[in-house]
Amino acid sequence: MSRPLLHSIALAGIITVTCTSHALAHCFVGARFLPATLATDDPCVADELSLPTVAWSKTGDFPPASELDISGEISKRITENFGVSIGQNWTSIRQADGTLTQGFSNFETTFQYQVLKDREHELAILAGLIVDWGRTGSTGSGLATNYSLVTPTLYFGKGFGDLPSDFSWFRAFAVTGQVGYQIPTTSFDFTQNAFVPQQLVYGASLQYSMPYLKSEIVDLGLPDFINHLIPIVEMSLTTPVANNFGNPYTTTGTVNPGVIWVGSYFQIGLEAMIPINRDSGTGVGVLGQLHLYLDDMFPSTIGQPLFGGTSSTRKLTF
């Protein structure tokens, strides 16, 4: 296998981790709605479908290859606070010489438990376990591995609506983030003749909610389309931290400025993908996603947890 192709496949793996492992929660915490983010995950379990997520970028190879990723993921609450997501990613890499490599990444599942939702402080914390199952993708093309990846991950989200009213418009800001430790089920890949590193997989988002500004702080009478927008900057990074003998411990990833339009039943997100260094890619890529709120579309059927009834009919406090 050529070095550029290996490089491309490694980057495809990074993009797969950062784009498809991220679940799709319809996330309300008090008055705050945290949208499903594209490159990182939001801190809630929910019943949702992200289909498709499409990413296009150029790899860090010399010369760079063109890469297209198309993925889908569905999230389902098993109980009120426990959910499972399953996802799959298809990748196409075209080298500068026209060589084309296509195939599926390994099948991915994510188990998530809602640890905390503090409505007053707009704070949510979620614990998760991401598993990429080995030998479930296109191992022959090199786009999937023979081994599995297990990534315990902690997610958080915090809105700033609890700040004093003196902060005014600043209260529409929110941050989300996640930190995971990725552990491969093997330490050495004999097909690649390389060590398989353990990695820190982490990211964050800074978002400004125009819906929150309008309904909680000040209604400026802006056009309806503007009032549904959430400008956002995401950052998604991966750093090898162990078992990386002979390779540099270089952090790779992207910073993604973009915007999410939020409707009643779905949201649409579009972001630019700016690589943080040459190893992370060449030039600016594009990431887009259509995300469906199954709990709003089918509130009495698949939009409910499988066990434990509905979360929505909670006792109101006044």
Next chain:
Amino acid sequence: MRILTLATTLFFAFVTADAARAHAFLDHAEPRVGSKVTTAPTEVALFFSQNLEGAFSSIEVSDANGARVDQGKAKISASTMRVGVKPLPPGTYKVRWQVLSKDTHATEGNFSFTVGP
């Protein structure tokens, strides 16, 4: 490209299948969220994006000291919730609301408005 086709199909199937239910977002309010009004309102009205379940929706208006200034139970009609308020002297007032949409999704929020010259 099959995924794109599937996504498009699912999207339109889902939206047309059950497109009358969702979380109720606050669309606008009178007095307007964050506004300053020179004439004291006699009621606060909230207009939502979905129809409401009256038995589980409520609104509370309080002054800067936290004292209730609303006149009790809200009147709910379709997607609108109204509550009368006592005569309001100049000052800042806080509106807290919780609603249940017809499909049993709960949402909540709060905002302020000011009465003054």
